[in-house]
Amino acid sequence: MRAPFQRPENVLKRTDELIKVGQSVAALDFLYDALTGKRLANANAASTEPVILKFVELTIEQRRGKYLKEGLTQYRNIVQHKNPESMDNVVTVMLARITKHVTEAQQSAERATIGLIEDLEETESPEDMILSSVSGEQSQDRTDRALVTPWLKFLWEAYRILLDIVRNNVRFEALYQRVSNEAIDFCKTYERKTEFRRLCELLRTHLQNIGKYAHQQNAINLSNADTMQLFLDTHFHQLDTATEMELWQESYRSIEDIHHLIQQSKRPVKPQAMANYFEKLTRIMYVAKNPLFLAAAWHRYYNFIFRQTKVFTEAQLQEVANNVLLSTLAVPIIKASSRTVAAAAAAAGGKENKHRTQRFSNLLFLSSAPTRASLIGDLVSGDILQRVDPALRPLYDLVEEQFHPLSICREISPILGSKIAGSETGSKYGQLLCNVILTRLVQQLSQVYTSVQLDFIVGLAQFPAPYAMSSAAIERFMMHGARRGEFQLRIDHQARAVEFDTDAFDGAQSAGGNGAQLQASAADLMRAQLSSVAVCLANAQRVACPGFVAGAEAQKAAAVAAALAAMRAEHRVAVARKAVIDRRKEVVENAVARRERSEARERAIRQQREQDAEKQRVAEEQRRREVERAQREIDAVRRAEALKLAESIREKAGIVVDINDLDMLDTDKLKVLQREQLEKDKLDMQARLRLLARRSDHTERAYRRAELPLLADDYEQQKRADREHHDAAKDAVLGAAREKHAHDVALKKRVARVFADFDAVRQKLDTGRSEALAAERRRLREQLAEAKEERVAEYRRLRAAKDAADEEERLKREAELAAEELANAAKAAKAAELARLREELAVQRARDEELLRQRLEKEKEKEDGPKAPAKYVPPSRRAGAAATGSPAPVSASATPPPPPVSSSPRPEAPASTTGKYVPPSRRNK
Structure with missing residues (x-):
């Protein structure tokens, strides 16, 4: 039963009372009931904000994500029309509290991990080694999972809840973007790649659903420039984070989202943002290993920033220009033949490749897919070559303009070795440039030669380290090119020669534009044969039939004039039609505007009427609820009394009695x-x-009687079934073994006929290549011997250095030991002297104790001598003695005071009785 409505001040007071007595769970339930009540929806946002803050605090302490979502949803409905800024304050406080708990949990985990270390000098305890061998986790991981992980999960859940609550609401669009950015930063800070993928998918879903919920009252309007800018900033932040975390699939999807938003945006995007867009696109294309679109992306990036001199410096422009040059030259120059393209399309799906190419072109804002020829043309027509590093400028001339197969590798080696291999930017394109150069080299050799030695090609293709290619690598490159249809060649391994084919009807077509060519190939001549024949026939017709040519030119001129006249007429008709369309459009727009104004007035009147009716309904509902509340209170009192009476009757009589029958x-x-x-x-x-x-007794007896005759039969059936199964399995195994043996014998006989031919072919091959193999083995042995000698010399040098270091360490250690022995000897002498002094002090103390004991014994003997009995002195004489100054007599029971102890011996007193009076004149004697 839901609690009755209370004022927010009373709710806070009651909550504080429950918290003080330790009832935090009950306080949270009480706040939840208060927030989800219908009466609180009409409360003031200023008075409700402390309630939601206290509710958020309790849900964070108890980590109740479901309560938090429902409470925030209710509060959003309360404040979204009147005070949306309050929701922003609540979200800020909530995220700050959860982040504080995460930080405290991390600190607690660090302190707990340090406290578990008992010995700082011990690398790893035996318990940790045993546990790590079983679970593969360290103590720090276990501590983080126990202390930090729950709060990280709750923080991630809080971000998901907030994004779900404030999505697709124009009143909270700034809050939505802020929470999205903080969630992205959370994934970046704690390196949560899985959560980042889910967050990107969630943001993408929210973006796609904007059009779905456009008819709602508070829907997002992407045509608003400020709203579009907020979405662009958030997705650019998402793109930067995905790139830093090296999540390239999410980076590509983020690029697509940004491209979609840019196309919808009516305001131009900031130059820095667009530069970031193209720069991230170059990195994505590099990871995708697509040289063509990588070069196109660098071209777009340069074309966008080369006019932004206030934002980008000359050094940055030169760096981008270097990337443009290298990436363009690294694009493959061969387009595969038609048969190879058709086979690849049939095998891998041509529509998919075409669709991917179109998507890449759209991301680069290109109407058609780029080609190597178009990229080379843009490189030459612009000022890119002027901005390129002077050390890299000759690269274009060597590869595209002055390419010569006999000298290209020698001329380009200094650039590849010093400028490209030593640069972090250029090293990405080094191998691709080598492949392009090797492709053009093989292409031009095929234009001149019919066959060449493989060693001749290997000698020409000598690249500097680290791009050096071995003979096997060059051979593998040519074979792969031939398989893809880039080259028409065959390799004769016996003669170590490369034979070029001259198929005029199926040749690989160069995609490199107007590159350097030694002469046209047969395929190029065949492709241009029809155009050459047409040109020749046109020239012959012009010479042989001048009248026909003049008539054709006159007909062409008449056709052009008629076309121009028709074009002017069509233009006039189109202008008139456009004017009519504009007038009709203006009339329709005016009618629509008038209709919208009238609808707005009617809507305002209808809203006013609805508000008045709502106020009246609320007042009537309030009066009805008051009456119902009073009636419920009366019924509750009656019900309580009836229940109390029924309870007493049940306890006393043990009978459940209906409340309506109690009177009877x-x-x-x-x-x-x-x-x-x-x-x-x-x-x-x-x-x-x-x-x-x-x-039960009868049933059990019947079961046992019926079971007795069946046990023996069941046992016999089981034995027979086991024997049959065993025999069948044995026969199946024996039959399979016989069939396998027969098949193996037949296979051996069939294969034995091939051994003679195989041995003959192998002997022929071994005989033909034995000399080359022997020379190669000798060379390898010589290289191995040289390497072994170098290794031995290096080992001896290192061993000598190590022996010298060990000798120096030994001398140093001996010096330290000698110094330590001297210090120990000094300590021993000092200890002996201290022990001697202690012994002398002990002897002197024993001597003094002996003298004191003797003196005490002598004094005790004096005290124990004969004493005279004391006489009785009457009181009258005592007073007189006291007046004259004589001492009073001492009774027999009184104990004389001990004699004073002095260091010098005193003369013994004359033997006299203790009780007699001795005058002062005689005391000294």
Whole structure:
């Protein structure tokens, strides 16, 4: 039953009281009931904000994500029309609290991990080694999973909840973008790649659903420039984070989202943002290993920034120009033949490749796919070559203009070795440039030669380190090119020669534009044969039939004049039609504007009427609720009294009585009913137990009698079935073994006929290549011996250096030991002197104790000598003695004071009785 409506101040007061007595869960439930109540929806946002803040605090402490989502959803409905800024404040406080808990959990995990280390000098405890061998986790990982992971999960859940609550709402669009950016930063800070993928998918879904919910009251309008700018900033931030985390698939999807937003945006995008877009696109194309679109992306990037001199410096422009040059020259120059393209399209799906090419072109804002010829033309027509590093400028002339197969590798080696291999930017294109150069070299050799030695091609294709290619690598490159249809050649391994084919009808077509060519190939001549024949026939016709040519030219001029006249007429008709369309459009727009104004007035009147009716309905509803509340209170009191009476009757009589029948029964009747009911229940229970026992006994006896004759039969059937299964399995194994043996014998006989031919061919091949193999083995042995000698010399040098270092370490250690021995000897002498002093002090102390003991014994002997009995002195004489100054007599029971102890011996007193008076004149004697 839902709690009745209370004022927000009373809700906070009650919550604080529950928290003080330790009832945090009850306080959260109380706040949840208060927030989800219908009466709180009409409360003031200023008075409701402390309630939601306290609710958020309790849900964070208890990590109740479901309560948090429902409470924030209710509060969004309260404040979205009147005070949307309050939602922003609540979200800020909530994220700050959760982030604080995450930080504290991390610090606690660090302290707990440090506290678990008992010995700082011990690298790893035995318990940790055993646990790591079993689970593969360290103590830090386990501590983080126990302390930090729950709060990280709750923070991620909070971001998901907030994005789901404030999505597709124009009043919270700034808050939505801020929470999205913070969620992206969360994934970046804690390196949560899985959560980042889910976040990107969630943001992409929200973006796609904007058009779906466009009819709602608070829907997002992407035609608004400010809203579009917020979405662009968020997705650019998402793109930067995906690139930094090296999530290239998410980077590509983010690029597509940004491209879609840029196409819808009516405001031009900031230059820095567009530069970032093209720069990230170059990195994505490099990871995708697509040289053509990588070069196109660098071209677009340069064309966009070369006029932005206030944003980008000359050094940055030169760096981009270097990338443009290298990426363009690294694009493959061969387009595969038609048969190879058709076979590849049939195998891999041509529509998919075409669709991917179109998508890449759209991302680059290109109407058609780029080609190597178009990229070379843009490179030459612009000022890119003027901005390129002077050390890289000759690269274009060597590869495109002055290419010569006999000298290209020698001329380009300094650039590849010093400028490209040593640069982080250029090293990405080094191998691609080598492939382009090798492709053009083989292409031009095929234009001149019919066959060449393989060693001749290997000698020409000598690239500097680290791009050097071995003979096997060059051979593999040519074979792959031939398989893809780029080259028409065959390799004769016996003669170590390369034979070029001259198929005039199926040749690989160069895609490199107007590159350097030694002469036209047969395929190029065949492709231009029809055009050459047409040109020759046109020239012959012009010489042989001048009248026909003049008539054709006159007809052409008449056709052009008629076409121009028709074009002017069509233009006039089109202008008139456009004017009519504009007038009709203006009339329609005016009618639409008038209709919208009238609809707006009617809507305002209707809203006012609805508001008045709503106020009246609310007032009537409030009066009705007041009446119902009073009636409910009366019914509740009556119900409580009736329940109390029924409870007392149930406890005393043990009978459940209906509240409506209480007036018809009294106590005696209830007791009689109780006794009768108990007796009846007791008899029924005894009868049921007897019947159940008899039935169980009979059933068990019948089961056992029926089971006895069936056990022996079942045993015999089981033995027969086991024997049959065993025999069948044995026969199946033996039959399979016989069939396999027969098949293997037949296969051996069939293969044995090939051994003679195989041995002959192998002997022929071994004989033909034995000398080359022997020379190669000698060379390898010589290289191995040289390497072994160098290794031995290096080992001896290192061993000598190590022996010298060990000798120096030994001398240093001996010096330290000698110094330590001297210090120990000094400490031993000092300890011996201290022990001698202690012994002398002990002897002197024993001597003093002996003298003191003797003196005490002597004094005790004096005290123990004979004493005279004391005489009685009357009181009258005592007073007189006291007046004259004589000492009073001492009683026999009194104990004399001990004599003073002095260091010098005193003369012994004359033997006299202690009780007699001795005058002062005689005391000294």
